[in-house]
Amino acid sequence: xxxxxxxxxxxxxxxxxxxxxxxxxxxxxxxxxxxxxxxxxxxxxxxxxxxxxxxxxxxxxxxxxxxxxxxxxxxxxxxxxxxxxxxxxxxxxxxxxxxxxxxxxxxxxxxxxxxxxxxxxxxxxxxxxxxxxxxxxxxxxxxxxxxxxxxxxxxxxxxxxxxxxxxxxxxxxxxxxxxxxxxxxxxxxxxxxxxxxxxxxxxxxxxxxxxxxxxxxxxxxxxxxxxxxxxxxxxxxxxxxxxxxxxxxxxxxxxxxxxxxxxxxxxxxxxxxxxxxxxxxxxxxxxx
Ligand SMILES: NC(=O)c1ccc[n+]([C@@H]2O[C@H](COP(=O)([O-])OP(=O)(O)OC[C@H]3O[C@@H](n4cnc5c(N)ncnc54)[C@H](OP(=O)(O)O)[C@@H]3O)[C@@H](O)[C@H]2O)c1
Numbered sequence: 064x065x066x067x068x069x070x071x072x073x074x075x076x077x078x079x080x081x082x083x084x085x086x087x088x089x090x091x092x093x094x095x096x097x098x099x100x101x102x103x104x105x106x107x108x109x110x111x112x113x114x115x116x117x118x119x120x121x122x123x124x125x126x127x128x129x130x131x132x133x134x135x136x137x138x139x140x141x142x143x144x145x146x147x148x149x150x151x152x153x154x155x156x157x158x159x160x161x162x163x164x165x166x167x168x169x170x171x172x173x174x175x176x177x178x179x180x181x182x183x184x185x186x187x188x189x190x191x192x193x194x195x196x197x198x199x200x201x202x203x204x205x206x207x208x209x210x211x212x213x214x215x216x217x218x219x220x221x222x223x224x225x226x227x228x229x230x231x232x233x234x235x236x237x238x239x240x241x242x243x244x245x246x247x248x249x250x251x252x253x254x255x256x257x258x259x260x261x262x263x264x265x266x267x268x269x270x271x272x273x274x275x276x277x278x279x280x281x282x283x284x285x286x287x288x289x290x291x292x293x294x295x296x297x298x299x300x301x302x303x304x305x306x307x308x309x310x311x312x313x314x315x316x317x318x319x320x321x322x323x324x325x326x327x328x329x330x331x332x333x334x335x336x337x338x339x340x341x342x343x344x345x346x347x348x349x350x351x
Contacts, residue, residue: 064090
């Protein structure tokens with residue numbers, strides 16, 4: 064079996080590659096990357112797998128990347144929100160080739176909205192009659208050590224428009240274990256959507272309190288209104304698209320019901336997903 068992993072140089076993709084590498088029995092893994100030379104240089108962990116050029120913006124890369132692929136792990140890069148322009152051509156091509164299944168990284172609650180990009184991709188896949196598994200994870204714990212990290216590192220601060228909204232926290236290694244399970248037993252989950260949550264709904268004041276308790280630290284959380292958030296991120300030279308993604312991710316939970324806690328992870332592995340305390344302990348050096 065040949066599995067093409069997109070977004071392999073990102074948070075979740077790299078973790079998915081690592082899971083698959085530790086379980087070589089699954090078959091052959093291939094990373095679809097924008098720049099093969101840069102990837103070889105910057106990602107040593109991808110050096111021992113096949114790399115193929117793949118760019119959502121460049122239709123000419125699709126056929127060679129998809130050659131002989133059985134399953135595609137499809138990750139929508141955060142900056143791509145124009146699904147019609149950048150993702151629809153790929154889905155059409157996959158349908159034309161036939162026999163390629165998709166494991167899509169979607170997001171918790173995607174089914175409740177037709178305007179969020181992930182739901183648009185889900186609907187395209189269904190419309191094109193491609194066999195799929197939709198994975199709908201909650202909020203990544205790793206946001207604390209990636210997108211939110213520069214501010215933590217430089218100012219011991221997390222500034223967000225989130226108020227005291229509750230987020231459900233999931234570790235990306237737990238999501239990746241589910242990706243591996245789905246690829247290994249595709250038929251079992253075929254044409255189903257799995258919501259993946261952690262076991263805790265916590266707001267940012269609670270998470271910051273835990274970080275400080277565990278690390279003996281002094282990180283502060285500052286909730287700001289949307290306008291202040293936009294101005295602050297603009298000053299930090301964030302691209303408008305990225306500010307928008309960050310805003311939606313962190314503001315919407317204020318006006319939505321608390322995230323649902325589901326047992327998907329426990330039902331598959333008979334163990335609980337990682338708790339945020341464990342994640343903080345594993346990353347203690349970063350927070351201190
Ligand atoms: N953060 C959360 O809490 C959360 C929760 C649920 C779902 N999600 C979803 O998870 C996804 C983000 O995952 P992530 O955090 O792993 O993202 P990430 O770390 O930002 O990685 C994005 C990946 O996409 C690749 N990429 C970017 N533009 C590309 C293009 N034009 N063609 C091909 N590849 C391209 C990047 O490769 P380069 O190295 O070339 O840039 C990188 O490997 C989003 O769809 C998001 O909505 C996030």
